Every structure is written in C-alpha cells, then in structure tokens.
Amino acid sequence: AQSVAQPEDQVNVAEGNPLTVKCTYSVSGNPYLFWYVQYPNRGLQFLLKYITGDNLVKGSYGFEAEFNKSQTSFHLKKPSALVSDSALYFCAVSHGSGNTGKLIFGQGTTLQVKP
Amino acid sequence: SQTIHQWPATLVQPVGSPLSLECTVEGTSNPNLYWYRQAAGRGLQLLFYSVGIGQISSEVPQNLSASRPQDRQFILSSKKLLLSDSGFYLCAWSRDRYGYTFGSGTRLTVV
Numbered sequence: 001a002q003s004v005a006q007p008e009d010q011v012n013v014a015e016g017n018p019l020t021v022k023c024t025y026s027v028s029g030n031p032y033l034f035w036y037v038q039y040p041n042r043g044l045q046f047l048l049k050y051i052t053g054d055n056l057v058k059g060s061y062g063f064e065a066e067f068n069k070s071q072t073s074f075h076l077k078k079p080s081a082l083v084s085d086s087a088l089y090f091c092a093v094s095h096g097s098g099n100t101g102k103l104i105f106g107q108g109t110t111l112q113v114k115p
Numbered sequence: 116s117q118t119i120h121q122w123p124a125t126l127v128q129p130v131g132s133p134l135s136l137e138c139t140v141e142g143t144s145n146p147n148l149y150w151y152r153q154a155a156g157r158g159l160q161l162l163f164y165s166v167g168i169g170q171i172s173s174e175v176p177q178n179l180s181a182s183r184p185q186d187r188q189f190i191l192s193s194k195k196l197l198l199s200d201s202g203f204y205l206c207a208w209s210r211d212r213y214g215y216t217f218g219s220g221t222r223l224t225v226v
Contacts, residue, residue, distance in 0.1 A: 032212050032213065034215070036217075041203070041220070041222060042219065042220065043121075043205055043217040043218050043219040043220045044159075044205065044207075044217040045217075046214070046215075046216070049213070049214070051213055088157075090159065094212040094213075094215075096212055100147060100166050100211075100212070101147075101209070101211070101212030102149070102161055102164055102174075103149070103161070103207070103209075103215050104161070105151075105158060105159040106158070107157055107158040108157050108158055108159075
C-alpha cells in the first residue's frame with residue numbers, strides 16, 4: 001500500500017536558522033512527491049514537487065526538497081527560516097496509473113518559527 | 116487560467132440535518148475531482164474522487180456521498196449529519212498525476 005510518513009508532529013526553529021521537515025514514503029513504481037503548506041482555516045498551497053530529474057527540487061518561498069531514492073525520503077528544507085513560514089506542512093505522494101492519481105498525504109508537521 | 120471554487124466557507128448544521136457542499140472548476144474540461152476531509156487540523160483523508168461525469172469512487176465507508184452532475188461540478192452530500200462529520204472539507208482538481216489544486220475549504224461544524 002502507498003503511504004507517506006511525517007515523523008515529527010512539530011518542528012521548532014529560530015528565525016534565520018535552517019529548517020528541515022522530514023518525509024518518507026512507501027510506493028510501488030516511480031514516486032510523484034509533493035509538498036503543500038496550509039495556513040489556519042485555509043486551503044492547501046502548493047510548494048514544490050518531484051516527478052523526475054534532479055534530486056534537488058526548488059519551490060516557492062525559498063523552499064527546496066531533496067529526493068533520496070535509497071532512503072525513500074523527500075525532506076523539505078529552507079536555508080533561513082522566517083516567522084511567516086510558521087504553518088502546517090504536508091508531504092504527499094500521487095498514487096495511480098496513467099493520468100489518474102490519488103494524492104495520499106502524510107499526517108502533517110507543524111512548523112513553528114520563533115523570532 | 117484554471118480556478119476552483121468551493122462554498123460555503125463555513126457552515127453550522129444540527130445533527131440529523133442534510134448537507135450539500137459544492138465545488139466547481141473553471142478553465143478546464145474533464146478534470147479529476149476529489150473531496151478530502153481534515154479532522155482536528157491534521158491529516159487529510161481522501162473521501163471521494165471522480166474521473167468523469169457520474170463516475171464516483173468512494174475511499175471510505177461513511178455517512179457521506181458524492182455526485183458529479185456536470186463535468187466541472189462536484190457535490191458532497193449527506194442525508195443526516197452526525198457529530199463525527201464535523202471537519203474541514205477540501206475539494207481539489209487535477210488534470211493528471213503531476214499537479215493538484217485545492218479549493219479554499221469549508222469548515223463544517225455539526226452541533
């Protein structure tokens with residue numbers, strides 16, 4: 001079965017420090033991986049995705065993620081955190097065939113950036 | 116450009132009352148459509164998805180149903196709401212497996 005794990009319920013960092021939000025996945029076949037961010041009572045905003053190609057993916061708002069096939073991981077990173085980055089972050093994998101896929105989410109990680 | 120609309124934004128309904136949440140997509144045709152529920156501000160659970168008019172797949176047995184009466188319209192319904200139906204409901208669309216766009220969500224409180 002396809003699944004995504006985010007092992008940390010919450011990550012705390014100081015403003016200006018680098019941040020990492022962890023994600024591991026379990027899929028059959030090639031993984032299509034995504035990161036979304038959610039602010040309170042809002043929909044999900046797309047940050048970045050890995051479909052194929054370079055293992056380091058750059059996305060919105062200075063975020064990037066590294067696809068590691070051997071470790072089945074897709075950790076989200078940012079070199080310097082901002083207080084405004086505080087939000088709920090979701091890792092997801094697209095599971096399906098052809099042009100039809102379901103997005104399966106991890107449980108989410110709350111990022112708290114303190115001034 | 117494509118846009119997705121979801122309404123209402125918030126809803127308070129008594130136990131046992133019916134429910135209808137609507138989602139529409141503009142600027143594309145034959146999208147894949149999805150309903151997700153988020154309980155307690157955490158994980159997102161896929162409830163239903165649709166690859167075409169009248170084609171609905173249910174992911175979990177529950178008190179809810181979905182319909183797709185038109186190509187770009189996806190409706191989430193219930194005949195009688197339960198307290199456990201409370202949550203944040205998100206609609207999404209995709210053209211393929213490479214990108215998914217979400218609506219702004221509906222906060223449903225069953226009292």
